[in-house]
Amino acid sequence: MTEYSFLNEPEKPTVISKQFPGEKSAKNLQRLDKIQDTRSVVFVQDLDGSIGNYIKDIDGNLLLDVYCQISSIAVGYNNPRLTELAKSDKWVKAAINRPCLGVFPCEDWAETLESAFLRVAPKGLNQVFTATCGSTSNEIAFKACFMHQQLLKRGGSKDFTNEELTSCMVNEVPGSPNWCILSFKSAFHGRTLGTLSTTRSKPIHKVDIPSFHWPVAPFPSLKYPLEENIQYNLEEEKRCLLEFERIIKTWETPIAAIIVEPIQGEGGDNHASPQFFTELRRITRESNILMIVDEVQTGVATTGKFWAHEHWNLSTPPDFVTFSKKMQSGGVYHNLSTRAPHPYRNFNTWMGDPIRGYQAQFIVSEILDNNLTQLATTVGEYLKAELMKISASYPDLVANVRGQGTFMAFDSVDTATRDKIISLMRLNGLQQRVNMGGSGVKSVRLRPMLIFGLKHAKIFVEALQLVCKNY
Ligand SMILES: Cc1ncc(COP(=O)(O)O)c(C=O)c1O
Numbered sequence: 001m002t003e004y005s006f007l008n009e010p011e012k013p014t015v016i017s018k019q020f021p022g023e024k025s026a027k028n029l030q031r032l033d034k035i036q037d038t039r040s041v042v043f044v045q046d047l048d049g050s051i052g053n054y055i056k057d058i059d060g061n062l063l064l065d066v067y068c069q070i071s072s073i074a075v076g077y078n079n080p081r082l083t084e085l086a087k088s089d090k091w092v093k094a095a096i097n098r099p100c101l102g103v104f105p106c107e108d109w110a111e112t113l114e115s116a117f118l119r120v121a122p123k124g125l126n127q128v129f130t131a132t133c134g135s136t137s138n139e140i141a142f143k144a145c146f147m148h149q150q151l152l153k154r155g156g157s158k159d160f161t162n163e164e165l166t167s168c169m170v171n172e173v174p175g176s177p178n179w180c181i182l183s184f185k186s187a188f189h190g191r192t193l194g195t196l197s198t199t200r201s202k203p204i205h206k207v208d209i210p211s212f213h214w215p216v217a218p219f220p221s222l223k224y225p226l227e228e229n230i231q232y233n234l235e236e237e238k239r240c241l242l243e244f245e246r247i248i249k250t251w252e253t254p255i256a257a258i259i260v261e262p263i264q265g266e267g268g269d270n271h272a273s274p275q276f277f278t279e280l281r282r283i284t285r286e287s288n289i290l291m292i293v294d295e296v297q298t299g300v301a302t303t304g305k306f307w308a309h310e311h312w313n314l315s316t317p318p319d320f321v322t323f324s325k326k327m328q329s330g331g332v333y334h335n336l337s338t339r340a341p342h343p344y345r346n347f348n349t350w351m352g353d354p355i356r357g358y359q360a361q362f363i364v365s366e367i368l369d370n371n372l373t374q375l376a377t378t379v380g381e382y383l384k385a386e387l388m389k390i391s392a393s394y395p396d397l398v399a400n401v402r403g404q405g406t407f408m409a410f411d412s413v414d415t416a417t418r419d420k421i422i423s424l425m426r427l428n429g430l431q432q433r434v435n436m437g438g439s440g441v442k443s444v445r446l447r448p449m450l451i452f453g454l455k456h457a458k459i460f461v462e463a464l465q466l467v468c469k470n471y
Pocket of ligand 1: 133136188189191261294295296298325
């Protein structure tokens with residue numbers, strides 16, 4: 001198939017520095033660190049010099065990027081067509097006169113929502129609420145679930161009692177009811193106060209922060225490759241589903257909704273089968289529990305479908321699908337029945353950003369016009385086959401290869417080995433020059449852009465082979 005052509009994308013990476021961060025980055029960071037914590041920084045990016053699939057730092061190192069701003073770049077750094085669009089009057093005006101979309105939407109906002117978001121809306125969902133990031137998208141979905149459940153409890157009435165209106169002002173029942181959201185072991189749904197109660201990936205995200213007492217259900221811990229462990233995995237999913245059903249029947253407070261990722265992205269790239277998710281949907285429907293599918297990381301074509309949950313072939317759509325990252329705008333898809341019963345209840349100052357809408361419009365068009373979903377499938381198949389070969393030779397370094405499309409991962413034997421592989425891939429000593437990231441305890445995750453073609457995948461594979469050989 002034809003690959004996405006990107007004028008003046010370099011042919012290969014070049015690395016000058018002997019370590020990361022390089023000299024200039026380190027100097028820049030000294031200044032930054034006086035004002036802001038820099039302990040998580042890898043290097044300082046050269047925004048102007050980064051191009052296509054290649055990220056450049058201010059030391060002049062040019063790396064093939066398969067991490068892509070934590071999985072959030074869709075169609076290349078400095079995409080020339082996007083650069084041109086961003087210079088248009090429409091973009092400039094929206095940038096310098098940012099509207100509050102809930103009260104003073106700009107004239108083309110409806111058109112933007114239609115062509116950017118509704119054009120690729122998950123089947124069965126026809127409303128969209130835009131937001132700033134993944135965490136806020138999930139917060140919005142949570143609030144919508146609580147309001148909807150309360151509406152149903154009142155038999156559809158939109159009237160509140162006086163007791164509800166006074167008790168909510170002191171955070172007491174019945175005005176502040178005890179609904180909860182169930183999430184799964186190792187899940188990641190954000191770091192804001194509400195979403196953090198559903199995040200379960202790492203203690204460091206949660207420790208010291210007050211949290212809602214909300215239930216957690218086991219997420220299947222499958223064996224890979226999936227094709228070779230069918231019976232074991234079936235049993236494991238059955239065990240999790242039984243436990244899920246037990247929890248929703250016995251939890252001390254009513255469960256308004258569950259939230260689940262199609263592949264647990266931060267928690268270690270944990271997969272489950274379409275049957276598992278179909279069962280979750282059946283059980284939630286039978287129990288009057290809403291279902292939120294968090295596609296913040298899995299969404300936007302990377303798994304070989306526009307939305308990863310399309311792989312499940314659900315007969316009833318999820319109630320909410322949240323997105324962000326590659327779409328550039330956060331947001332929530334849902335239906336009219338779950339629109340907040342009163343205005344100003346799911347609301348904030350900006351409620352999204354027209355510029356991010358225009359950007360999403362461009363990204364969606366590029367994906368559909370260039371069949372980038374198919375490219376993710378093709379490149380993903382190649383990557384998986386090559387990773388399996390590497391895994392056969394170096395099982396301590398590369399094991400448990402798994403993925404859908406280019407949303408791919410493997411495990412190393414422990415955290416230290418994983419971290420060393422990531423750092424060796426960046427360095428010059430072995431002529432490696434690939435920027436990658438970890439997930440979970442000992443996994444490496446690949447999150448290339450949607451314009452990552454076979455030629456890029458080959459560079460990546462060669463680099464990994466060399467690192468393993470010389471480890
Ligand atoms: C599945 C998932 N949900 C939610 C979030 C939170 O998104 P953000 O960091 O934009 O708030 C992330 C971020 O990595 C994520 O992977």
